[in-house]
Ligand SMILES: Nc1ncnc2c1ncn2[C@@H]1O[C@H](COP(=O)(O)OP(=O)(O)OP(=O)(O)O)[C@@H](O)[C@H]1O
Ligand SMILES: Nc1ncnc2c1ncn2[C@@H]1O[C@H](COP(=O)(O)OP(=O)(O)O)[C@@H](O)[C@H]1O
């Protein structure tokens with residue numbers, strides 16, 4: 297993987313608090329802290345996976361980064377330019393470079409438009425000239441994503457779920473973006489089709505030198521596709537590391553619990569008694585627990601976890617964790633390791 | 638003569654007439670299940686899993702549905718039984734857990750009242766006895782503070798708690814057959830793990846026969862004794878969990894295993910998807926319904942396209958529906974498929 301030192305995307309202390317209002321006067325009575333101060337970098341040519349359970353803020357992060365949502369705090373820097381509060385007019389040329397793929401291949405395509413119109417739209421919106429006309433350009437992209445160029449005049453309902461997701465991918469590729477944020481790109485698809493789309497995303501990355509942020513709740517898919525992985529819990533990143541480290545020596549108790557909960561397709565694995573089982577559900581982001589947000593479900597929690605928020609610290613090279621009592625922590629003491637890396 | 642199985646489904650067909658033609662959702666399905674055992678039914682969406690489960694519960698009667706075959710439950714054929722009789726069996730002898738508990742619970746009644754109601758249909762007890770039972774059941778499925786939560790409404794519960802309440806409701810009448818259709822698909826993975834543990838424990842305790850329906854091979858591996866793989870309304874492979882995971886013989890089963898990234902193995906370079914898309918159930922492909930997607934369809938002397946393969950025994954208790962010879966299947970698995978699945 298070709299990664300340079302300059303991040304393509306840099307996110308610093310990013311925050312999105314949705315106001316919760318009540319009554320006719322829309323008095324604000326609270327805030328959903330959907331994303332609550334997260335920082336990460338994405339380097340050119342790599343795939344960053346973003347995992348976590350429902351409602352932890354993955355999609356909101358994707359929408360903030362692509363500026364489909366306005367951040368309430370923090371910074372988004374793309375190719376060295378601060379785009380956090382850039383006006384829509386100024387953003388427009390940047391929209392070519394940053395595209396989003398959505399989860400639901402059914403609702404994200406306009407049913408009244410042909411495939412040609414859908415995939416060709418970005419050319420028209422951005423006023424892009426093409427060498428042999430838009431139609432030829434669109435047909436080339438259709439071919440690239442494994443659809444038949446003759447599908448140009450067909451409508452979305454004539455396609456299967458996997459094919460619709462390919463149409464969605466074709467549309468995002470039209471303008472040769474640099475960064476693609478894929479929000480659950482395969483979770484609505486059948487297993488056999490999931491694998492086809494995962495392979496397609498990988499092929500396109502190699503061919504077109506794309507950078508991905510892949511948002512998913514399926515930890516197996518994320519491991520397969522990512523170079524680095526960030527784990528979110530209630531609006532925070534609790535751990536981020538390269539995929540090998542994250543899956544082989546996860547340090548945050550929540551990451552350990554998540555991995556332990558994945559059902560293993562092997563009847564022998566069933567006997568395995570020492571799996572970690574969390575109790576209860578994820579608390580509401582309206583009222584997240586103070587300090588370490590995971591302390592209400594964590595089996596290692598001590599008093600300090602309820603009073604002092606653990607910072608996201610680098611405990612091994614490229615491996616950052618927010619926990620007072622991490623698992624698999626490298627010796628010598630964490631602080632020294634952080635200083636030398 | 639040995640005693641007949643607790644649940645015995647024979648040549649079950651469930652077809653629907655629609656404007657576009659006849660949908661053969663379930664097309665000749667046979668399997669049996671004993672008390673205390675778990676059968677996993679896997680298949681991709683539209684392969685007929687839910688139609689099968691609703692069919693067993695007798696929920697397809699009338700209108701456009703055409704049900705044929707036999708469903709023997711504890712010595713009674715449910716296909717020929719009166720609708721009234723099957724209705725009485727539902728809840729008492731057999732119960733179902735659905736994917737989406739919200740849609741199967743009444744929004745205006747408290748969770749407790751719904752359990753009490755269900756219990757009193759089949760048990761002549763006073764309201765307060767039934768209420769004690771409801772509280773007891775909610776506690777058993779791990780709802781915290783059941784005495785207080787018994788009066789909550791479904792929308793006041795989280796997804797995981799609703800699924801627990803649904804299980805409490807299904808189990809409140811101590812059913813001998815429990816069908817769970819994608820019981821954890823809508824849940825987060827940590828909650829899914831809790832629910833799977835719970836179902837395993839309760840089944841042991843109640844000794845009921847359990848059918849778990851899912852598209853997730855991980856989930857079936859966690860719970861099942863036997864596994865039935867469905868494709869286009871038919872069983873294409875049936876065997877013990879060990880048969881299906883360690884010595885599968887059907888090319889579609891191989892495809893499912895190759896499509897799936899696995900956390901329990903070294904990461905692979907590439908997934909091995911099944912090519913193409915699942916078939917329409919109105920115009921099912923000729924011969925073996927899997928032939929347009931099967932990499933080996935040219936190794937059967939043209940039979941794959943021409944003739945529907947029979948479901949045959951390849952080993953005791955292990956059935957396969959494929960025209961390849963047993964030797965061909967085993968050689969392919971050992972030499973071509975297994976090495977790629979395990980080493981890549
Ligand atoms: N427009 C909004 N107004 C208020 N709250 C919102 C809004 N959008 C999202 N939220 C809340 O923010 C939190 C994070 O939502 P988000 O969609 O980012 O979760 P997610 O991690 O993508 O979850 P999933 O895996 O279910 O897609 C949730 O509690 C959600 O209810
Ligand atoms: N009432 C109905 N009328 C017509 N077709 C139906 C009906 N119910 C289900 N089907 C069709 O039967 C097939 C199998 O459906 P189902 O059992 O729900 O699949 P799954 O395996 O995903 O649970 C699908 O093609 C579905 O569209």
Ligand code: SF4
Pocket residue numbers: 548549550588589590591592594595596597598601606618619620621622
């Ligand atoms: S800080 Fe404490 S509560 Fe939080 S994850 Fe670490 S050990 Fe658990």
Ligand code: SF4
Pocket residue numbers: 887888889925926927928929931932933934937940941946958959960961
């Ligand atoms: S019968 Fe033919 S097409 Fe069907 S699975 Fe066997 S080899 Fe493949």
Ligand SMILES: [Mg+2]
Pocket residue numbers: 354355356479
């Ligand atoms: Mg989301």
Ligand SMILES: [Mg+2]
Pocket residue numbers: 686687688819
């Ligand atoms: Mg279904």
